[in-house]
Amino acid sequence: MNSQYYLTEVDKDPKSIFCYYNLKGENFIELHSHSKGQFLYTEGGVVFIKTNTSEYYLPARHYMWIPSHVKHAIYPSSPKVIMKNIYFPENLNSADFYKKEGIYPINNLLMELLLFTANWKGDITSGQKNKFIIFNAFKAILEESFSTSLPIELPHPKDGRLIAIVNYLKESIHEEHLLPKLAAKFSMTDKSVYRLFKKDFGMSYIKYYTQLRIFKSLEYLVNSDHNISEIGSMVGYNSLPTFSNTFTKVMGKRPSEYRKSNEIYA
Known part of the structure; x- marks a missing residue:
């Protein structure tokens, strides 16, 4: 996939929830940012995420929350790595969880929702009522169920x-x-x-x-x-x-x- 995809499609509809699953075989996704917050989950290996201040190590069966407007580059450690991304519109009244970078182990409920929505792709809008509700519930679960962020990062x-x-x-x-x-x-x-x-x-x-x-x-x-x-x-x-x-x-x-x-x- 051309990395320009991340710079255009994700933010094309500022009110949509955008999902893209099963990114596999990516070698490098260049430094970029979104006006939406990003949920990034990985399986099959380690993903390196570099921001302006730190290098994060995202291990398999964990997810990273990347706040809106944070510049980041993504380096999967192997072509076998699978990445699943959900991008949520920025909400100025969001909880502190959504305002800072962090890595967390995924729980069973979030995993089940990822499996349930595995075939969904692209913009999910309020007009798609059931899908939109499910992803908003997903975001609420993130906020309610997260534990302390794992310190899997090294400063530059x-x-x-x-x-x-x-x-x-x-x-x-x-x-x-x-x-x-x-x-x-x-x-x-x-x-x-x-x-x-x-x-x-x-x-x-x-x-x-x-x-x-x-x-x-x-x-x-x-x-x-x-x-x-x-x-x-x-x-x-x-x-x-x-x-x-x-x-x-x-x-x-x-x-x-x-x-x-x-x-x-x-």
Whole structure:
């Protein structure tokens, strides 16, 4: 699908609810925005969503809410990824949930509604009474049932020194990078690197580095046949228990449980 589709059709009727399901095989959807808020659900892999401030990792069986007018680009991790999108008109009186970016696990009720509406496509208007009511109910359920947003995002570095450090960490994710050795490589002190991360990201080096490794492992878990021990090693962990326990602490489930949940619904 031409990415211009997202810049024209979605907002053509400002009062409609617009749906497009089963986007599959997309490699990249360029930076764009909508005057409508976007519900983005994914199956079969990880989707990377980049905004002006952060990079989000949307795992399978989760959804992201993207508020209206937020510029974002979308990168599916694999051609196997399926995306389902519903765009809702902006409401100035909307609850706080709709005003901020967030990633949430999908619940059974929302999943059933997605399956029920699987063949619906394009503009859903008030003239299509039953369909319009169902999607408005869907939006109300989002507001009523959401839990705390999962912190599956990494901020973009601004400082030139930090950009170089982050790029190095990403390029050599298979190695373990202890702070003293990392600082020495960039001719900095431990304290200088620590302060740089806190000032630019508002988090410690250890927290950022841990999240980077775990988020990268999500991609390996759903897009490769490597066993969990191998995946731990691929993101720099020498110990399977350490990797598994850290993954569970960050993601709320064990790597094996996450891999099993990565099924595609019809």
